[in-house]
Amino acid sequence: xxxxxxxxxxxxxxxxxxxxxxxxxxxxxxxxxxxxxxxxxxxxxxxxxxxxxxxxxxxxxxxxxxxxxxxxxxxxxxxxxxxxxxxxxxxxxxxxxxxxxxxxxxxxxxxxxxxxxxxxxxxxxxxxxxxxxxxxxxxxxxxxxxxxxxxxxxxxxxxxxxxxxxxxxxxxxxxxxxxxxxxxxxxxxxxxxxxxxxxxxxxxxxxxxxxxxxxxxxxxxxxxxxxxxxxxxxxxxxxxxxxxxxxxxxxxxxxxxxxxxxxxxxxxxxxxxxxxxxxxxxxxxxxxxxxxxxxxxxxxxxxxxxxxxxxxxxxxxxxxxxxxxxx
Amino acid sequence: xxxxxxxxxxxxxxxxxxxxxxxxxxxxxxxxxxxxxxxxxxxxxxxxxxxxxxxxxxxxxxxxxxxxxxxxxxxxxxxxxxxxxxxxxxxxxxxxxxxxxxxxxxxxxxxxxxxxxxxxxxxxxxxxxxxxxxxxxxxxxxxxxxxxxxxxxxxxxxxxxxxxxxxxxxxxxxxxxxxxxxxxxxxxxxxxxxxxxxxxxxxxxxxxxxxxxxxxxxxxxxxxxxxxxxxxxxxxxxxxxxxxxxxxxxxxxxxxxxxxxxxxxxxxxxxxxxxxxxxxxxxxxxxxxxxxxxxxxxxxxxxxxxxxxxxxxxxxxxxxxxxxxxxxxxxxxx
Numbered sequence: 001x002x003x004x005x006x007x008x009x010x011x012x013x014x015x016x017x018x019x020x021x022x023x024x025x026x027x028x029x030x031x032x033x034x035x036x037x038x039x040x041x042x043x044x045x046x047x048x049x050x051x052x053x054x055x056x057x058x059x060x061x062x063x064x065x066x067x068x069x070x071x072x073x074x075x076x077x078x079x080x081x082x083x084x085x086x087x088x089x090x091x092x093x094x095x096x097x098x099x100x101x102x103x104x105x106x107x108x109x110x111x112x113x114x115x116x117x118x119x120x121x122x123x124x125x126x127x128x129x130x131x132x133x134x135x136x137x138x139x140x141x142x143x144x145x146x147x148x149x150x151x152x153x154x155x156x157x158x159x160x161x162x163x164x165x166x167x168x169x170x171x172x173x174x175x176x177x178x179x180x181x182x183x184x185x186x187x188x189x190x191x192x193x194x195x196x197x198x199x200x201x202x203x204x205x206x207x208x209x210x211x212x213x214x215x216x217x218x219x220x221x222x223x224x225x226x227x228x229x230x231x232x233x234x235x236x237x238x239x240x241x242x243x244x245x246x247x248x249x250x251x252x253x254x255x256x257x258x259x260x261x262x263x264x265x266x267x268x269x270x271x272x273x274x275x276x277x278x279x280x281x282x283x284x285x286x287x288x289x290x291x292x293x294x295x296x297x298x299x300x301x302x303x304x305x306x307x308x309x310x311x312x313x314x315x316x317x318x319x320x321x322x323x324x325x326x327x
Numbered sequence: 328x329x330x331x332x333x334x335x336x337x338x339x340x341x342x343x344x345x346x347x348x349x350x351x352x353x354x355x356x357x358x359x360x361x362x363x364x365x366x367x368x369x370x371x372x373x374x375x376x377x378x379x380x381x382x383x384x385x386x387x388x389x390x391x392x393x394x395x396x397x398x399x400x401x402x403x404x405x406x407x408x409x410x411x412x413x414x415x416x417x418x419x420x421x422x423x424x425x426x427x428x429x430x431x432x433x434x435x436x437x438x439x440x441x442x443x444x445x446x447x448x449x450x451x452x453x454x455x456x457x458x459x460x461x462x463x464x465x466x467x468x469x470x471x472x473x474x475x476x477x478x479x480x481x482x483x484x485x486x487x488x489x490x491x492x493x494x495x496x497x498x499x500x501x502x503x504x505x506x507x508x509x510x511x512x513x514x515x516x517x518x519x520x521x522x523x524x525x526x527x528x529x530x531x532x533x534x535x536x537x538x539x540x541x542x543x544x545x546x547x548x549x550x551x552x553x554x555x556x557x558x559x560x561x562x563x564x565x566x567x568x569x570x571x572x573x574x575x576x577x578x579x580x581x582x583x584x585x586x587x588x589x590x591x592x593x594x595x596x597x598x599x600x601x602x603x604x605x606x607x608x609x610x611x612x613x614x615x616x617x618x619x620x621x622x623x624x625x626x627x628x629x630x631x632x633x634x635x636x637x638x639x640x641x642x643x644x645x646x647x648x649x650x651x652x653x654x655x656x657x658x659x660x661x
Contacts, residue, residue, distance in 0.1 A: 052517065052518060053516055160607055162607070190369045190543075191588055192369060192583065192587050192603060192604035192608075194588070194603075195587035195588070195602065195603035195604075198601055218516065218517070220517070220591055221546075221588065221591040221593075225589035225593070225601070226589075248591065248592075258518060259517060260591065264550035265549065265591050265592050266545035266546045266549045266573060266585060266588065267549055267573050267574075267590070267592075268569045268570045268573050269570060269574065270549075271549050271550045276521065278521055279518045279521075279522065282488055282519065283516075
């Protein structure tokens with residue numbers, strides 16, 4: 001297995017949610033939550049997926065996890081096409097693709113002990129042969145995420161937010177996955193606790209070079225910190241995707257520029273010199289997105305041709321991809 | 328220049344089954360005319376309770392402001408009755424507040440026009456028609472297009488960002504001397520946050536009002552605040568000019584906060600590992616007399632464990648720190 005081997009390939013993924021009306025549930029429209037998203041993720045790599053609420057980043061992650069069955073497009077995981085598998089056929093892949101959710105309060109069963117939350121995947125997938133092995137593995141998982149195995153009998157409400165997120169991470173690691181979809185894993189935590197979880201995720205990856213993350217978040221500074229590459233989404237489409245340092249030093253898409261300039265930096269001396277791009281208006285509804293480039297109504301560079309055809313992601317060199325006619 | 332608002336030794340305690348929670352325990356600060364002051368700290372540090380106490384908005388019981396004074400326009404406004412006419416005149420009229428949750432702080436069964444005009448009718452004695460015209464004008468000022476039509480809408484017909492614009496319009500409707508914004512943009516997306524903060528800054532300049540910005544986001548205060556108060560466990564641990572605090576942080580907690588968040592202008596994990604603050608913020612019951620940050624502090628000494636938590640002391644021009652030691656730049660974990 002080479003380090004640059006592709007573990008996940010998503011091609012032209014579309015996820016439309018029907019809007020129904022009336023007693024018979026007649027379909028009247030589609031919410032195009034994800035509208036033609038393509039990306040690749042290599043083994044051991046972290047791809048950050050950023051964007052504002054409603055841009056489709058979470059839906060993309062959920063399609064990869066097969067929580068949603070995509071409307072169209074392909075998802076190739078480790079050479080296998082998985083987007084059309086039935087629930088039973090998909091089960092073996094659940095061991096390989098794991099998840100960490102945003103809210104450490106609602107994503108753990110309040111009546112289950114921490115130990116059984118972490119150990120459940122081991123039982124479901126028959127990964128342990130004996131009770132002793134099960135216990136040993138759960139203890140190992142607790143230690144991996146920095147929790148005391150003595151706490152395995154406690155229930156979630158006895159833990160703090162940061163500790164609960166650690167339980168969620170231990171559960172995600174139970175099956176020794178190759179890919180973890182992290183959906184806003186730190187945004188519900190206090191700032192001083194966020195760093196602990198980010199460091200934990202980084203240490204886990206440093207300890208297992210085969211582990212890949214699809215890291216979904218709205219906090220651009222965190223995404224830059226943790227990701228090797230970053231994809232910026234706007235209204236269901238990827239508008240720019242490149243190496244994380246390149247994205248922050250040389251953003252090309254007008255939306256990326258506005259998004260980056262909107263994030264304040266904790267240093268007044270730096271802030272004084274920064275250019276601030278204040279976008280006009282709000283993100284349009286995905287029910288009725290603008291024609292052509294979805295961003296053209298708010299874009300400073302927009303010209304009439306921007307409203308005609310949706311620009312495709314094109315490579316402008318060194319794997320820096322951007323979907324804009326003006327670049 | 329005389330301070331517009333001076334808070335001295337404010338103490339707000341909550342009675343709970345498990346004991347008295349000293350949410351605010353001796354907080355002193357001042358607000359000068361026309362300045363933007365940032366109050367930062369993690370959840371539970373008492374930053375919101377301090378602001379609510381100033382306006383006597385703490386529900387009692389369980390909460391009670393048990394000590395200190397709040398001097399505004401030469402009078403201690405804590406002496407006013409919480410629901411009395413004098414306090415009502417200040418609240419909304421002279422000191423206005425913008426809350427975090429635009430979803431829950433607007434009344435869902437009243438049109439936004441009704442909610443906007445109510446304040447002006449009460450505080451400024453405007454007639455219905457006059458207040459309505461002013462409300463439409465205010466909606467335009469805060470960037471809500473087509474105000475004449477939107478004024479008859481209900482809060483649920485607005486998006487989160489638009490609702491917060493309505494809140495801003497409401498807070499500014501009586502040209503207050505001070506606007507207190509409690510996490511005004513936390514629930515919103517970054518580009519909306521930038522729109523609203525820029526709007527607030529411009530409106531403050533236009534009115535010449537002071538702004539108190541309560542937030543956990545260090546970036547926001549770095550961008551907008553002139554002066555900063557850092558709070559921890561119900562007390563101010565460091566205060567000073569924004570440039571001074573960010574350039575030469577002195578309190579271990581401030582240093583910890585600054586080094587535990589990734590910065591947008593910084594290269595990623597390969598260059599710098601984040602330094603988390605160990606442990607958890609304390610539950611504010613039965614706090615020891617020693618420094619509340621002691622259990623999490625990376626710079627603690629034997630002295631910290633023996634002596635009571637010191638008062639704020641000056642370390643530079645207008646820069647105060649509540650710590651025994653001078654933690655210089657050289658010691659800062661980078």
